[in-house]
Amino acid sequence: MTPVVPDKCSILLVDDMEENLVALEAVLGPLHQQIVRASSGEEALKAMLRQDFAVVLLDVLMPGMDGFETAANIKRLDQTKDVPIILLTGTDADTDYAYRGYAIGAADFLTKPFDPWVLRTKVSVFLDLDRKNRQLAVQAEQLRRLLASDRKPVEAAEPEERLVEIAEELAAIELQLRGTEGPGAAALADRTAKVRRTVNGLRVRHAA
Known part of the structure; x- marks a missing residue:
């Protein structure tokens, strides 16, 4: 039987402002994926240790552990280091924000207000990559079992x-x-x- 990989992926939204989380959820709703919210960097790290995510949308300006520190911590952990991160920031962001984000390992960087279509398109790319990676893992495991049988x-x-x-x-x-x-x-x-x-x-x- 051909292995079947579930179509639904998980997206983590991280922002300390409730209205921003609501807006992001509304923009990504048409993708029909599982969306998880986190209101702080600490909460985001706990969520990522509980389940797998296809992509993380992370606000840069947050009290306490900001987006850069959160992203750096995500990339330090073996369990989460390969999860793509899209950093989000306001129009008054420093000019070096994008450089700092990419230096940490962020996959992309968007400035608010962003075009909903652009955001959905970028997220869709990572969702498709996640599905293919999971499918490849399932196929590799099935092949391993068949190889064992072949011996x-x-x-x-x-x-x-x-x-x-x-x-x-x-x-x-x-x-x-x-x-x-x-x-x-x-x-x-x-x-x-x-x-x-x-x-x-x-x-x-x-x-x-």
Whole structure:
């Protein structure tokens, strides 16, 4: 069976002002994803340790732990370092804000007021990347299990029906991997094709 990855992703909104969180939620509502709010940097870090997020929209100007410090802490943790961050700031921001944000590891930087369409478009890119990465992880795990099964002695080979099923699963995984843009996808696809050929060889030997 081809692995299925849920379409819904999680987005974390971080801002100390309630009206800004409401506005962001309204802009991103049409994307139909799970949206989680945090009103401080500390709250954001706790949320990110509880669940996975596809992207974080982080306000720069916050009391206590500001956006830069929050982003830096996110990038220091192994569990959260790869989550893309979009920094948000007002029109009166210092000219070096963008440089500081990118230096910390932020993926993008937007100045308020921003175009809703632009924000949705930028967020959609990260949502699509998250789905592809999760799909690749699921496919890699399924391939690992199939590889483990492939290491069994020929004498212990599965019945013909099971070998046919495994070959079909491998073909489906290979097809999806060929159309996936991500680190390791091509190598996994090649390995999948090799194992599929091995399984087909076992089918021939089993039939004989």
